[in-house]
Amino acid sequence: MRLTVLLSCFGLAASMAVCALPTQVAAQPTPQRDGTFLKSRLEKDDTNEDGQVTREEFSGPAPMFQRLDRDGDGKIDIKEVVNSMSIRRPANNRVENLRSSRDVEVKRDVVFGKGGDRDLKMHLVFPKTMPDKPLPAYVWVHGGGWQSGSKEGGVNQVSRMVADGFVGATIEYRLTGEAPFPAQIEDCKCAIRFLRAHAEEYGIDPNRIAVGGSSAGGHLVALLGTSGDVQELEGNGGWQDQSSRVQAVVDLYGPTDFSKFVTTKGFESHNRPGSPESKLLGGGEVLGNNDGIGRVNPITYIDDQDPPFLIIHGTEDPVVPMNQSQLLHEALESAGVETQLELIRGAQHGGREFATPEIRELIQTFLKKNLQAPE
The missing domain is CATH 3.40.50.1820 (Alpha/Beta hydrolase fold, catalytic domain)
Structure with a gap:
């Protein structure tokens, strides 16, 4: 799974009502950019501990799931997502579209x-x-x-x-x-x-x-x-x-x-x-x-x-x-x-x-x- 998106605001405290825009996300601290925070949140969502997060398990917003599920198979592969955090690519598939x-x-x-x-x-x-x-x-x-x-x-x-x-x-x-x-x-x-x-x-x-x-x-x-x-x-x-x-x-x-x-x-x-x-x-x-x-x-x-x-x-x-x-x-x-x-x-x-x-x-x-x- 290729990660082509910077981190957004999934799994944050419920008191935060508005997600950061992609340009704001780029300025997040290094732990969020390098995948540490994202890995932690995905692992919490992975209730059956199979290394994959399905749409039903995912606690974040639907648009974020679609971004992370780059191959469209309905699952987020935690290992591949985290390993891909350093790869800078277009923010989503709009270029392909x-x-x-x-x-x-x-x-x-x-x-x-x-x-x-x-x-x-x-x-x-x-x-x-x-x-x-x-x-x-x-x-x-x-x-x-x-x-x-x-x-x-x-x-x-x-x-x-x-x-x-x-x-x-x-x-x-x-x-x-x-x-x-x-x-x-x-x-x-x-x-x-x-x-x-x-x-x-x-x-x-x-x-x-x-x-x-x-x-x-x-x-x-x-x-x-x-x-x-x-x-x-x-x-x-x-x-x-x-x-x-x-x-x-x-x-x-x-x-x-x-x-x-x-x-x-x-x-x-x-x-x-x-x-x-x-x-x-x-x-x-x-x-x-x-x-x-x-x-x-x-x-x-x-x-x-x-x-x-x-x-x-x-x-x-x-x-x-x-x-x-x-x-x-x-x-x-x-x-x-x-x-x-x-x-x-x-x-x-x-x-x-x-x-x-x-x-x-x-x-x-x-x-x-x-x-x-x-x-």
């Missing part, structure tokens, strides 16, 4: 279906000038442990591909506080069916839809890739006459096999009731819920008809063990599915290592290769 806005246009909050009894929405991202021929689509699914996060950060995630001749979408789905699995994958599949049903309206080629996501979003896009048209996961959110299959998958450090996850050394706490994985399964300890573990695992549904996968994971990920991506890659390979596993040495759970020019080019090349227009 401005760069993207010159090339793309965003249609916000398009209702794509129903999740339970409420509307589900997506943002659609288009090139400034749409060509006459339909374009491939790249759909981003956010992370956040299935319990937090939003579709907002996905606009930047898809903008580069949109500038290169795609239509982008960033979608919401029901979080575990609202409903356990399979609500999340049902909503993602509904979004794919919606785009296919409205392909002509939005200038999309319905036979060229790719998905990408990080962390919990990586899990969901992997599941989209392997469970195309599996009826038990389709739900009834709308557009049931359309297929939910996708044509390419970019999975960034997504979980897969919970039984291996929670028995990996250093990750045993994820077996406990109340962990993100437990919440996804509906509560209780993860181990012992064999039906649930199998049902959420993308590996369960693999066959030789699955689309190409690009899987990227950090070797020092403290949140999702690297073996989750390795297991998926090996299973896809065994089934004869095209798959590429990129392990980033020393990288953790998100962060600047996943946004280098080399990794961005890797993703762009993969998507362009697998979603080329037919001759």
Whole structure:
């Protein structure tokens, strides 16, 4: 996670009613600038002591959470935030937003279906000038442990591909506080069916839809890739006459096999009731819920008809063990599915290592290769 913001006034005494402006913050004493104060406050918020602070745990204002959660996965990595305090970068992602806005246009909050009894929405991202021929689509699914996060950060995630001749979408789905699995994958599949049903309206080629996501979003896009048209996961959110299959998958450090996850050394706490994985399964300890573990695992549904996968994971990920991506890659390979596993040495759970020019080019090349227009 890249820290691109100076400290603001989160976690201060309740009597302080007004936050300092960024220009005022720059003049704070050294302990606040070097991360000591911020580290202390984040560690107090980290109630489950996993080194991550979720939106629910965070005691500060929502705008500050969004600033610190630079990779948009719904969690603040305490170690990376503190280590990054000496790195001076733009105060937020406005520069990136401005760069993207010159090339793309965003249609916000398009209702794509129903999740339970409420509307589900997506943002659609288009090139400034749409060509006459339909374009491939790249759909981003956010992370956040299935319990937090939003579709907002996905606009930047898809903008580069949109500038290169795609239509982008960033979608919401029901979080575990609202409903356990399979609500999340049902909503993602509904979004794919919606785009296919409205392909002509939005200038999309319905036979060229790719998905990408990080962390919990990586899990969901992997599941989209392997469970195309599996009826038990389709739900009834709308557009049931359309297929939910996708044509390419970019999975960034997504979980897969919970039984291996929670028995990996250093990750045993994820077996406990109340962990993100437990919440996804509906509560209780993860181990012992064999039906649930199998049902959420993308590996369960693999066959030789699955689309190409690009899987990227950090070797020092403290949140999702690297073996989750390795297991998926090996299973896809065994089934004869095209798959590429990129392990980033020393990288953790998100962060600047996943946004280098080399990794961005890797993703762009993969998507362009697998979603080329037919001759």
